[in-house]
Amino acid sequence: MTDATESPARIGLTVVIPCYNEVDNIEPSYREILAELGTLDLEIIYVDDGSVDGTLEVIRHLAESDSRVQFISFTRNFGFEAAFSAGYRYASRPWILHIDADQQFPAAEARVLIEAAERGNDAVFGVRTNRQDPLLRRWGTAAFHFIGRRLLRIEIPEGATAFRLVRSDLAREIVDLRLPTPYFLATVPRLTSRYTTVPVRHRPRARGESKVGFGFLSAHAVELFVGFSRRLTTAASFTTLLSGLLALLLAMASVVGLLGGHAAAAALLLLLTVVLFTLSLTVRHLVVLGAGQARPRQFYIRESSLPVRDADRLCGTPRFLGARP
Ligand code: UDP
Ligand code: MG
Numbered sequence: 001m002t003d004a005t006e007s008p009a010r011i012g013l014t015v016v017i018p019c020y021n022e023v024d025n026i027e028p029s030y031r032e033i034l035a036e037l038g039t040l041d042l043e044i045i046y047v048d049d050g051s052v053d054g055t056l057e058v059i060r061h062l063a064e065s066d067s068r069v070q071f072i073s074f075t076r077n078f079g080f081e082a083a084f085s086a087g088y089r090y091a092s093r094p095w096i097l098h099i100d101a102d103q104q105f106p107a108a109e110a111r112v113l114i115e116a117a118e119r120g121n122d123a124v125f126g127v128r129t130n131r132q133d134p135l136l137r138r139w140g141t142a143a144f145h146f147i148g149r150r151l152l153r154i155e156i157p158e159g160a161t162a163f164r165l166v167r168s169d170l171a172r173e174i175v176d177l178r179l180p181t182p183y184f185l186a187t188v189p190r191l192t193s194r195y196t197t198v199p200v201r202h203r204p205r206a207r208g209e210s211k212v213g214f215g216f217l218s219a220h221a222v223e224l225f226v227g228f229s230r231r232l233t234t235a236a237s238f239t240t241l242l243s244g245l246l247a248l249l250l251a252m253a254s255v256v257g258l259l260g261g262h263a264a265a266a267a268l269l270l271l272l273t274v275v276l277f278t279l280s281l282t283v284r285h286l287v288v289l290g291a292g293q294a295r296p297r298q299f300y301i302r303e304s305s306l307p308v309r310d311a312d313r314l315c316g317t318p319r320f321l322g323a324r325p
Contacts, residue, residue, distance in 0.1 A: 007118045008095035008165060012041035015097045016087030018080050019059070020049040022101040024207040026058040029103050030069070036107040037097075045070045045306075046101075047087045050077035056303075063305045073303040075314045080212065081182060081220075082299040084162070088171040090306050096166050102205050104132065105163040109200040113165035122167045122192045125160035125185075126200035133202075133210075140214070144221050148186075152229035155189040157197045181227030182298070183220075226286050233286050240279040247272040 004010065015033055019026065026046070033044065046059045048071060056073050063069045072086050084098055095117065097110050105126060116124040131138055148154045166188070174187045188195050225232055247269055254265035300314040 004118055006094075008093075008097070008114050009040055009118075011095070012043070012093035013037070013095045013097050013165075014043040014045055014087075014091035014093040014168065015099060016045050016047065016084055016091060017099055017101050018047045018049055018083030018087065019051060019055050019101040020077060020080070020083070020211045021051045021053040021055060022208055023051070023053045023055045023058060025101045025103060026055060026062065028207075029099075029101050029107075030062055032103060032107045033099070037110055041093065042068050043070060043091070043093050044068055045072065045087045045091060047071070047083040048073040049080065049083040050074045070305045071303075072301055072306065072308065075300040075302045078299040079216070080162070081184070084184075085175045085182065086299050086301065086312070088166075088168070088175050089312075090304075090308060091168045091171070094168055096168050096171050098162055098164050098166070100162065102208060104203050104205055105161075106201055106203060109163070110165065112198050112200055113163075116196055116198045117165050119196075121194050121196050122170050123188050123195040124165045125157045125195070125197045126163035127159035127197045128161060128202035129199040131202050132204040136214075140217060144217075148221070148224060148229075152225055152231045154186055154224065154228045156185045156224075157189070157195060160185050160197055163200060178298070179227075181223040183224045183228060186224055186228045233283055236279050236283045236286070240276055240283065243272050243276045243279070247276065 015037070017029065030044070033042075044066075046062075046069070048056045048059060050073075056071075059069075059071045059073075063071050070090075072090060074083070074086070087098075088096055097113070099105055099107065099110070109126060113124045113126060131141075145156070145158065148156055149158065170188070170191060173191065174182070174184060177187070179187065250265060250268055250272070254262060254269075297311070299312070301308050301312050302314060
């Protein structure tokens with residue numbers, strides 16, 4: 001259903017831009033956003049994720065010269081998920097447009113997201129039609145979607161990226177849930193069925209390097225696979241049970257002399273015990289991970305142009321400081 005009165009173009013938009021060492025990208029992306037969306041009721045929040053290359057200085061400068069620009073700066077690098085979460089928490093407009101600092105997603109494509117939001121969606125995700133990233137990254141994403149969606153049956157919008165338009169209330173609700181694995185793409189479908197994807201253009205990175213490494217992406221994927229599906233743990237428990245039964249059968253067979261040489265039987269038993277043990281440890285690890293462990297907050301803020309919660313400031317959490325070695 002079309003709902004123009006609720007359109008981001010009408011009621012306002014906070015652009016959230018996570019930045020980690022993007023010193024050369026801040027100003028060009030700011031200019032592009034203003035050129036494409038400057039006529040809307042706009043707020044722009046830069047989240048500096050612990051940059052060490054002067055990114056914060058450029059952002060501070062922009063915030064001083066343009067009252068639409070706000071910023072939040074972290075005490076260290078917490079990762080892009082933490083960076084956008086902070087931006088979502090402090091967005092003041094009813095809609096959030098999430099866009100990367102490196103201009104890989106053209107700001108003009110936000111219009112396509114806005115049109116889809118006007119069709120009654122709470123969240124709209126851009127899907128790259130001509131993804132301009134290295135082949136390995138593209139294969140990695142294909143494997144990720146295959147395992148997540150097809151094998152583990154996790155509901156994630158197909159091909160969805162971080163270039164998205166989301167109702168601020170929905171985004172904030174997800175951030176405030178403080179899930180052990182706050183996988184935004186997989187949490188949206190758990191809260192609303194009104195989400196969709198739209199094709200958008202994609203550009204190669206013009207300045208700076210990708211900050212998202214293979215190690216981080218794999219760890220992030222495992223968090224999703226474990227935190228949002230029971231299939232892995234069920235498979236592990238099932239295999240453990242089967243190995244146990246097999247070990248029992250072998251033990252009985254060797255006792256009644258069916259296997260002949262005791263050494264071979266013992267070796268097999270040992271092997272099975274190792275498999276069993278490893279699997280049960282894995283299951284335990286997965287369960288602990290899924291249940292969530294004691295851990296610090298997702299991010300800590302050192303400086304901001306906006307008022308932020310005391311709990312989000314490092315100085316407001318002396319117990320955490322005390323716990324550090
Ligand atoms: N980013 C961040 N913290 C990080 C890594 C990345 O805030 O630890 C930001 C980065 O500055 C960029 C966005 O997240 O604005 C996407 O990162 P990148 O372009 O490196 O990812 P890719 O496009 O290669 O997936
Ligand atoms: Mg990029």
